Amino acid sequence: MSDRVAPNLISAVDEARHWARLMEMAALGAIPGPTPEEPGVNRACLTPLDRAARRKLIGWGAEIGLAASVDAMGNLFLRHEGTEPSAEPVLTGSHMDTQPNGGRFDGIWGVLAGLEAVQAIRAAGIATRRPIEVVAWTNEEGGRFAPGCMGSMAWSGHAAPDTWDMVIDPEGTTFRAALEQHLAAEADIPRRPLGGRPHAYVECHIEQGPRLEAEGLDIGVVTGIQGSRWFVVELTGKTDHAGTTPLALRHDAVQDMVRAINALNLLTRDPKDVLRFTVGRIEVSPNTSNTVADRVRFTIDLRHPAKEVLLARGDAIAGVVQAAVRDCRVAVTERFHAMPTDFQPEVPAAVERAAAAQGLKALRMASGAFHDAQFLVPVCPTGMIFVPCRDGVSHHPAEYSRPDQLAAGTRVLAATLVDLARG
Amino acid sequence: MSDRVAPNLISAVDEARHWARLMEMAALGAIPGPTPEEPGVNRACLTPLDRAARRKLIGWGAEIGLAASVDAMGNLFLRHEGTEPSAEPVLTGSHMDTQPNGGRFDGIWGVLAGLEAVQAIRAAGIATRRPIEVVAWTNEEGGRFAPGCMGSMAWSGHAAPDTWDMVIDPEGTTFRAALEQHLAAEADIPRRPLGGRPHAYVECHIEQGPRLEAEGLDIGVVTGIQGSRWFVVELTGKTDHAGTTPLALRHDAVQDMVRAINALNLLTRDPKDVLRFTVGRIEVSPNTSNTVADRVRFTIDLRHPAKEVLLARGDAIAGVVQAAVRDCRVAVTERFHAMPTDFQPEVPAAVERAAAAQGLKALRMASGAFHDAQFLVPVCPTGMIFVPCRDGVSHHPAEYSRPDQLAAGTRVLAATLVDLARG
Numbered sequence: 001m002s003d004r005v006a007p008n009l010i011s012a013v014d015e016a017r018h019w020a021r022l023m024e025m026a027a028l029g030a031i032p033g034p035t036p037e038e039p040g041v042n043r044a045c046l047t048p049l050d051r052a053a054r055r056k057l058i059g060w061g062a063e064i065g066l067a068a069s070v071d072a073m074g075n076l077f078l079r080h081e082g083t084e085p086s087a088e089p090v091l092t093g094s095h096m097d098t099q100p101n102g103g104r105f106d107g108i109w110g111v112l113a114g115l116e117a118v119q120a121i122r123a124a125g126i127a128t129r130r131p132i133e134v135v136a137w138t139n140e141e142g143g144r145f146a147p148g149c150m151g152s153m154a155w156s157g158h159a160a161p162d163t164w165d166m167v168i169d170p171e172g173t174t175f176r177a178a179l180e181q182h183l184a185a186e187a188d189i190p191r192r193p194l195g196g197r198p199h200a201y202v203e204c205h206i207e208q209g210p211r212l213e214a215e216g217l218d219i220g221v222v223t224g225i226q227g228s229r230w231f232v233v234e235l236t237g238k239t240d241h242a243g244t245t246p247l248a249l250r251h252d253a254v255q256d257m258v259r260a261i262n263a264l265n266l267l268t269r270d271p272k273d274v275l276r277f278t279v280g281r282i283e284v285s286p287n288t289s290n291t292v293a294d295r296v297r298f299t300i301d302l303r304h305p306a307k308e309v310l311l312a313r314g315d316a317i318a319g320v321v322q323a324a325v326r327d328c329r330v331a332v333t334e335r336f337h338a339m340p341t342d343f344q345p346e347v348p349a350a351v352e353r354a355a356a357a358q359g360l361k362a363l364r365m366a367s368g369a370f371h372d373a374q375f376l377v378p379v380c381p382t383g384m385i386f387v388p389c390r391d392g393v394s395h396h397p398a399e400y401s402r403p404d405q406l407a408a409g410t411r412v413l414a415a416t417l418v419d420l421a422r423g
Numbered sequence: 424m425s426d427r428v429a430p431n432l433i434s435a436v437d438e439a440r441h442w443a444r445l446m447e448m449a450a451l452g453a454i455p456g457p458t459p460e461e462p463g464v465n466r467a468c469l470t471p472l473d474r475a476a477r478r479k480l481i482g483w484g485a486e487i488g489l490a491a492s493v494d495a496m497g498n499l500f501l502r503h504e505g506t507e508p509s510a511e512p513v514l515t516g517s518h519m520d521t522q523p524n525g526g527r528f529d530g531i532w533g534v535l536a537g538l539e540a541v542q543a544i545r546a547a548g549i550a551t552r553r554p555i556e557v558v559a560w561t562n563e564e565g566g567r568f569a570p571g572c573m574g575s576m577a578w579s580g581h582a583a584p585d586t587w588d589m590v591i592d593p594e595g596t597t598f599r600a601a602l603e604q605h606l607a608a609e610a611d612i613p614r615r616p617l618g619g620r621p622h623a624y625v626e627c628h629i630e631q632g633p634r635l636e637a638e639g640l641d642i643g644v645v646t647g648i649q650g651s652r653w654f655v656v657e658l659t660g661k662t663d664h665a666g667t668t669p670l671a672l673r674h675d676a677v678q679d680m681v682r683a684i685n686a687l688n689l690l691t692r693d694p695k696d697v698l699r700f701t702v703g704r705i706e707v708s709p710n711t712s713n714t715v716a717d718r719v720r721f722t723i724d725l726r727h728p729a730k731e732v733l734l735a736r737g738d739a740i741a742g743v744v745q746a747a748v749r750d751c752r753v754a755v756t757e758r759f760h761a762m763p764t765d766f767q768p769e770v771p772a773a774v775e776r777a778a779a780a781q782g783l784k785a786l787r788m789a790s791g792a793f794h795d796a797q798f799l800v801p802v803c804p805t806g807m808i809f810v811p812c813r814d815g816v817s818h819h820p821a822e823y824s825r826p827d828q829l830a831a832g833t834r835v836l837a838a839t840l841v842d843l844a845r846g
């Protein structure tokens with residue numbers, strides 16, 4: 001291990017090229033943003049836009065000699081060969097899909113940082129013992145098909161790859177059908193087995209919170225990820241005419257949803273404001289103004305850094321909802337869970353060394369958002385590199401990090417990869 | 424006026440033919456219902472299905488010599504000529520569109536009852552002094568384009584025909600574009616001016632409430648319609664990441680919607696359970712489970728038979744919502760209103776006479792639902808004929824009235840039309 005970084009590696013990270021690639025990717029799915037110069041992005045997974053972004057990445061990789069391959073979940077890999085090709089590779093990357101009203105950096109920066117870091121390593125003439133693979137995981141956001149992180153969950157063995165076959169998007173397309181269509185469109189790319197045992201995994205990501213910016217720091221050395229539990233609540237009542245049915249005789253799914261959310265607000269009350277409770281998605285049927293709704297489906301997103309809190313509050317949800325509703329049948333289903341995760345020490349230590357060697361101000365911190373990295377933890381030493389983002393905003397067109405902030409993160413990644421690929 | 428009915432008119436109403444036509448119409452837009460034998464219907468206005476239903480109606484009319492015409496709102500008329508063609512016609516009919524998850528009788532029965540009654544009048548050899556026109560009003564339900572009753576509102580002068588030009592359906596199509604496409608598809612049907620001065624209007628409809636069935640009655644003699652006010656509430660907050668943003672810093676449109684509905688439930692509390700308050704439609708943006716919603720749009724449907732109650736509670740809505748929300752900007756817009764209406768006495772009297780002459784058990788009652796008839800009141804003497812429907816259910820595939828119940832209503836209509844067309 002070394003606490004010095006080859007100067008030619010640092011200068012080989014090309015801030016302008018890196019930024020230009022980010023902007024070129026942002027054009028795929030551009031939507032209006034806060035200013036005409038700052039568009040947002042809506043690039044749902046397994047769509048033609050997603051495929052166009054992947055093709056672009058493969059092309060940039062091919063230009064510098066990286067070989068592409070795809071697994072049965074559509075996870076895409078670009079391989080930089082090591083001097084010892086049979087050694088377990090170091091893996092880096094993130095995802096290319098965005099939220100429906102998303103920004104230009106969440107996910108895609110982690111993928112392009114991997115590409116830029118590998119390009120810099122090659123340009124600097126650094127031969128690594130271990131191969132380095134840049135990965136783009138399928139469907140991290142869960143915006144089209146819920147939950148997110150399907151690609152990394154299946155790859156790491158957290159869930160079977162057919163778990164989400166029948167999950168449908170808002171148009172009624174199943175995940176299975178979308179994935180099959182996608183794999184058919186990528187049939188020319190070599191197929192690789194699902195899963196693997198990398199030597200280490202490191203993921204770059206914007207912070208998605210306000211802390212690094214507020215404290216004037218360059219790098220977040222991520223030490224773990226808070227836990228998440230996702231639930232779907234389905235209420236089934238009865239449609240009735242809004243003009244003729246007395247309120248006492250109704251089985252109104254909207255009113256029972258309001259009762260349930262009122263009760264959940266009490267259950268999730270936290271004076272310290274650490275517990276995160278969100279109802280972000282509501283679907284009403286038949287959803288017309290003059291008919292009493294017979295069905296409502298809404299989501300619950302619950303997060304906390306402490307496992308015992310996440311378990312206690314999350315396990316109480318079904319009972320609280322049952323007790324709160326008055327007129328409808330109710331079903332509460334947990335669709336996803338990821339307990340709080342602490343990263344093993346190796347990768348955070350390597351990231352910290354790399355940042356220190358480059359004179360960057362770094363802070364050890366936990367991630368509030370979940371990431372693909374979470375599912376790599378049982379597989380290999382794992383870590384993440386955060387950079388500041390403006391006002392802590394993400395999942396929104398206004399999401400922004402400066403070119404120099406991103407390049408700094410990518411330089412830390414490059415040095416971290418060299419360090420890990422040596423071990 | 425006569426309290427006797429020609430027996431050959433009564434026997435000329437063919438229950439089997441009438442039912443067969445209803446079932447043939449129900450096949451246009453059939454959706455699963457409570458049993459395979461009892462499908463529901465989803466036939467949105469100004470769609471190919473709506474046009475197929477109108478073509479079928481025109482064909483049945485043509486077979487018995489009725490001339491079709493269409494006005495600028497797409498309202499469709501079939502004319503039975505009177506012995507005095509210049510006399511103001513008697514108008515009867517209803518609508519052919521359904522709720523998205525609707526049934527086989529709401530609306531379409533009123534149109535087919537008009538056709539069957541006219542066919543019976545002609546078959547019985549009864550010459551009427553006044554012409555009789557059967558009308559199918561455009562977009563009564565408001566399921567695709569809100570509000571409902573656009574066709575009859577524009578026809579009666581209640582609103583200008585371009586009022587709803589920019590209203591969009593869930594796919595983003597404007598009402599204007601859908602109407603233009605529809606009129607182009609019906610360009611072969613003679614065009615008639617929008618509006619008119621009929622001698623009287625009478626509309627057949629299923630009750631959409633439980634009363635006639637519960638009291639073992641055959642006919643509801645409708646004396647008026649309770650008032651309705653429709654509002655749209657739009658909340659604008661800010662999207663944020665569900666995992667990273669403390670609840671205190673959020674501008675969560677879903678949570679403000681819950682606060683608003685809680686406050687509206689208090690505002691609309693009515694120990695007598697006469698006031699009808701419904702939130703039937705909710706749209707959330709971006710509507711993903713792991714993003715705090717920045718926009719919610721929800722509807723309010725408020726109804727009461729007393730004008731002063733409707734005005735007082737309805738006028739308080741905007742202020743109550745403003746006071747209830749915490750973190751979002753809010754806009755409350757009234758999209759539609761129809762004050763409570765009492766029908767003039769002429770038509771209810773004629774309906775009551777016809778029912779009595781046929782030995783049917785009739786009850787004077789107000790309508791809880793609104794109907795196209797409401798907008799005819801300022802134009803001419805108006806009335807409605809209700810028949811029982813099972814369990815009071817409507818706006819649902821389980822909506823049902825028996826063939827004999829419907830035929831009884833149609834016989835009352837036939838006699839009422841003969842009565843009114845004489846005057």
